[in-house]
Amino acid sequence: MRFACMARAWDTPHARAACAVLALCLAILPGFQAHAQDMPFAPIDENAANLDWLGYKNRLVEALESRNRKIVLGAIDPSVDNGPEQKRGLEEFRRRWDFDDDASPLWDVLRKAVELGGAYVKDAKGGTRFCTPYVAAKWPTSIDPFAFGAIVSADVLVKTEPSSESRTLATLTHEVVKVEDWEVADKTPGFPQKWTRIALKSASGYVPEQQIRSPIEHMACFSAQGGPWRLVSFTAGYLPE
Known part of the structure; x- marks a missing residue:
């Protein structure tokens, strides 16, 4: 929001100073904080109305949360793509993700x-796959995926320091931001919250790491061609062929 003192009655040094102070006060009030990036990136879910997909997704998420290995394995294609220069298949998938370990990152990363x-993506053979998250599947090709990330929540508070107690610089909702440091420890020693430092137009700020995502983090692609839904690739940093 712009604030201007246009009348001649304000055209004195003291009045102009008072006007500047008032404008600053308005700028830091809730509701007057300008969005910092002007690069909107709204959530996308092209399968939101697909009941077959939603049933499969819900079963998979529940199985991941409960560490139900039988259901998780049944949701994966036997020749799943595990990434560039990696063997395909369930055996390699299990090895790479320490599948038998309850502390494996798989349970949270895939969930x-x-x-x-997500969104439908064409593969090299002309077919389509449904890939999640939308951040990876629909990342703008004109934006460097290594230097930027996507705010994936609404009304995310950008803090002056890596602490929820620090002052709020801005409020961001579903947009692309430049990232300066992906993982910063909380200001309070031992506190588990991690932060990501981002660049605003005039300063740097911090957002909780769970509210921002990199387009080169793991992307899961699914297909129901010729049968039920299955996870056909789970890779990071590239779009599987």
Whole structure:
């Protein structure tokens, strides 16, 4: 929001100073904080109305949360793509993800990817796959995926320091931001919250790491061609062929 003192009655040094102070006060009030980036990136879920997909997704998420290995394995294609220069198949998938370990990152990484929604992507053979999260599947090709990330929540508070107690610089909703540091420890020693430092137009600020996502994080692609839905690739940093 712009604030201007246009009348001649304000055209004195003291009045102009008072006007500047008033404008600053308005700028820091809730509701007057300008959005910092002007690069909107709204959530996408092209399967939001697909009941077959939603049933499969819900079963998979529940199985990941409960560490139900039988259901998770049944949701994966036997020749799943595990990434560039990696063997295909369930055996390699299990090895790479320490599948038998309850502390494996798989349970959270795959769940978070699936829950964000996704989009259909063409493969090299002309077919289509449904890939999640939308951040990876629909990342703008004109924006460097290594230097930027996407705010994936609404009304995210950007803090002056890596602490929820610090002052709020701006409020961001579903947009692309430049990232300066992906993981910063909380200002309070031992506190588990991690932060990501981002660049605003005139300063740097911090957002909780769970509210921003990199387009080169793991992307899960699914297909129901010729049968039920299955996870056909789970890779990071590239679009599977």
